[in-house]
Amino acid sequence: MKKTKADPKGVLTGAHYMDGDHALCEGALAGGCRFFAGYPITPSTETAERFSSRIPHVGGVFIQMEDELASIAALIGASWGGKKPMTVTSGPGFSLMMENLGLAAMMETPLVIANVQRGGPSTGLPTLTGQQDMMQAKYGSHGDYEIIALSPDSPQECFDLTIEALNLAETYRVPVLIMTDECVGHMHEKVIIPPAEEIEIVERKWYTGPKDEYLPYKNDTDGIPFMVKAGDGYRFHTTGLTHDERGYPVINAECQKVNVTHIIEKIRGNVDKIIKIEEDQTDNAEVVVVSYGITSRVAVRAVQKARQAGIKTGTLRLITAWPFPEKRIRALSKKIKAFIVPEINYGQMVKEVERNSIDRCKVYNVPHLGGWVHDPDDIYKAIKEASK
Amino acid sequence: MEEYLRMDRIPHIWCPGCGIGTVVTSFVEALKKNKEDLDKVALVSGIGCTGRVAGYVKLDSFHTTHGRAIPFATGLKLANPDMKVVVFSGDGDIFGIGGNHFIHAARRNMDITVICVNNFNYAMTGGQVAATTPMMANASTAPYGNFEYSFSLPYLAEACGATYVARWTALHMRRVTKSIQEALKHRGLSLIEVITPCVTLYARRNRLGDGLNLMKYYYDQSVIEHGADTRTLDISYQGKLVCGKFVHKEKPTFLDAMNTHMTNVLGDDYELYGRINNDND
Numbered sequence: 001m002k003k004t005k006a007d008p009k010g011v012l013t014g015a016h017y018m019d020g021d022h023a024l025c026e027g028a029l030a031g032g033c034r035f036f037a038g039y040p041i042t043p044s045t046e047t048a049e050r051f052s053s054r055i056p057h058v059g060g061v062f063i064q065m066e067d068e069l070a071s072i073a074a075l076i077g078a079s080w081g082g083k084k085p086m087t088v089t090s091g092p093g094f095s096l097m098m099e100n101l102g103l104a105a106m107m108e109t110p111l112v113i114a115n116v117q118r119g120g121p122s123t124g125l126p127t128l129t130g131q132q133d134m135m136q137a138k139y140g141s142h143g144d145y146e147i148i149a150l151s152p153d154s155p156q157e158c159f160d161l162t163i164e165a166l167n168l169a170e171t172y173r174v175p176v177l178i179m180t181d182e183c184v185g186h187m188h189e190k191v192i193i194p195p196a197e198e199i200e201i202v203e204r205k206w207y208t209g210p211k212d213e214y215l216p217y218k219n220d221t222d223g224i225p226f227m228v229k230a231g232d233g234y235r236f237h238t239t240g241l242t243h244d245e246r247g248y249p250v251i252n253a254e255c256q257k258v259n260v261t262h263i264i265e266k267i268r269g270n271v272d273k274i275i276k277i278e279e280d281q282t283d284n285a286e287v288v289v290v291s292y293g294i295t296s297r298v299a300v301r302a303v304q305k306a307r308q309a310g311i312k313t314g315t316l317r318l319i320t321a322w323p324f325p326e327k328r329i330r331a332l333s334k335k336i337k338a339f340i341v342p343e344i345n346y347g348q349m350v351k352e353v354e355r356n357s358i359d360r361c362k363v364y365n366v367p368h369l370g371g372w373v374h375d376p377d378d379i380y381k382a383i384k385e386a387s388k
Numbered sequence: 389m390e391e392y393l394r395m396d397r398i399p400h401i402w403c404p405g406c407g408i409g410t411v412v413t414s415f416v417e418a419l420k421k422n423k424e425d426l427d428k429v430a431l432v433s434g435i436g437c438t439g440r441v442a443g444y445v446k447l448d449s450f451h452t453t454h455g456r457a458i459p460f461a462t463g464l465k466l467a468n469p470d471m472k473v474v475v476f477s478g479d480g481d482i483f484g485i486g487g488n489h490f491i492h493a494a495r496r497n498m499d500i501t502v503i504c505v506n507n508f509n510y511a512m513t514g515g516q517v518a519a520t521t522p523m524m525a526n527a528s529t530a531p532y533g534n535f536e537y538s539f540s541l542p543y544l545a546e547a548c549g550a551t552y553v554a555r556w557t558a559l560h561m562r563r564v565t566k567s568i569q570e571a572l573k574h575r576g577l578s579l580i581e582v583i584t585p586c587v588t589l590y591a592r593r594n595r596l597g598d599g600l601n602l603m604k605y606y607y608d609q610s611v612i613e614h615g616a617d618t619r620t621l622d623i624s625y626q627g628k629l630v631c632g633k634f635v636h637k638e639k640p641t642f643l644d645a646m647n648t649h650m651t652n653v654l655g656d657d658y659e660l661y662g663r664i665n666n667d668n669d
Contacts, residue, residue: 074463081467
């Protein structure tokens with residue numbers, strides 16, 4: 001993996017007061033994104049607006065496409081044209097992107113999609129928050145595949161994790177999702193943008209061998225194939241059909257097994273390198289609150305109250321939502337009484353927590369159907385109940 | 389042909405009598421005659437019989453999702469403006485499921501060449517009715533005959549802003565080649581519609597005979613009217629086929645317009661994007 005430093009042109013070094021949507025854009029520009037194709041949708045539109053005003057000054061393309069089907073298709077094309085591309089959307093647009101999210105996974109194309117989640121289903125709550133697309137992020141497109149999804153809890157993390165997302169996309173040749181939400185997207189906070197020389201950028205894994213020997217899907221020793229871009233004389237082929245190392249379609253069970261296993265295992269085999277979680281006081285905890293995004297900010301109040309009441313309460317924040325930190329949840333489940341999983345949906349990530357702590361500890365879901373964040377007391381009540 | 393086709397993928401999947409191969413031959417001829425740098429031509433297809441073209445040409449070639457070849461090509465072109473990007477796909481792919489994308493690529497005068505093989509039906513899935521099926525023709529999902537109005541592709545393309553529009557049949561191989569040559573040199577969105585025989589499905593279901601019978605139909609019923617008013621180009625069942633080059637005009641492409649406009653508005657603050665260096669031309 002070749003690393004370089006950020007291009008100073010895209011880096012707005014300094015201390016800023018900005019919301020998460022704007023920070024997504026600045027993170028992308030700092031992270032080397034120079035191609036944005038998107039479609040307006042609340043509550044993510046501010047990111048697109050900022051791209052449209054910033055990109056002309058840094059050398060790149062902003063294009064407002066006709067819909068989200070086209071936006072992600074353009075991203076895949078741009079990625080094969082050598083760019084690091086990004087788009088941003090919310091639930092309804094995310095649904096439209098599912099078609100070509102599968103193509104990106106199948107073609108092993110680096111790109112980044114931020115989903116500023118709102119309440120659903122359907123048009124739902126355009127202006128109000130939700131965390132209801134977490135399972136869609138993992139399973140939304142048809143067929144078996146793996147993606148990476150990150151979940152920032154602040155504008156600062158919107159900035160930091162967008163750089164991380166672009167780097168992960170290049171490292172693993174995979175679409176990376178930033179699953180934020182309306183609250184974080186519209187929350188104004190201090191965002192520190194470091195100098196360019198402090199920002200690490202992962203370069204694409206370019207192939208440099210003989211032209212006639214290039215195979216777009218031949219695994220390197222680390223399990224990730226080398227990439228080339230259109231126009232460099234390799235005259236390669238790629239397809240959404242099940243394919244062999246050459247990228248040629250092979251329609252049979254044997255090739256399907258190799259192809260699909262590869263796009264899954266290149267992520268599953270690297271979970272320890274990919275997954276980031278943040279823990280606090282889990283060492284001797286009886287109860288651990290597992291949360292992500294805005295809900296982890298709200299849970300802080302409930303955890304404080306529980307600790308004041310003498311309940312040994314730990315927290316585990318999912319910075320990486322997918323792949324899910326199965327090992328860590330399993331380990332904790334052997335030591336604690338219960339997990340508390342508050343989330344702004346009817347119970348999604350809690351299923352992963354349950355799956356990884358079967359019969360070893362209790363799991364309490366604290367659902368909120370969207371439109372607002374939890375009342376911290378609801379989370380506190382669950383902690384108290386669980387500690388009995 | 390070895391230089392242009394992936395011989396390790398031949399034989400192709402197309403039926404005997406199908407016209408897609410003929411259009412591919414014309415495309416290859418156009419590349420040859422134009423002396424195109426093959427490293428700088430990319431081909432993008434969607435899904436369907438014609439969607440398989442991407443798998444056979446020895447270019448940077450992308451077999452994408454159904455209907456999305458044009459936005460994929462848009463991203464590829466904008467990321468790599470010195471490439472010539474060709475979309476080669478069928479009528480169902482480009483004007484059925486992907487119609488909206490064509491409309492907007494034409495509106496933007498995106499600098500891509502669109503070659504649309506029109507066989508009047510969805511052939512890959514077994515001959516279903518399409519947006520291009522002439523009225524009264526039979527299809528597997530219009531077993532009592534098609535009663536929907538069909539698209540006239542050149543009319544649609546011109547109305548949406550395409551700056552090069554031509555229509556031919558598979559009979560007009562040399563003219564197809566010439567149109568593709570012109571389109572590859574043209575800056576802006578070009579559409580070349582090529583009407584081709586689908587012997588296995590459309591022709592059989594409508595009892596129109598084999599490939600030769602359809603060529604005879606093209607021979608008898610096609611008329612060449614360059615510059616014809618695109619409002620007059622409707623195709624009726626086994627009726628007249630008006631062919632020719634209907635539109636060929638200059639208009640700034642998306643990237644030209646972006647660079648010109650942003651330079652006017654922002655001056656030195658604008659970083660020119662992807663301007664091709666023509667110094668050596």
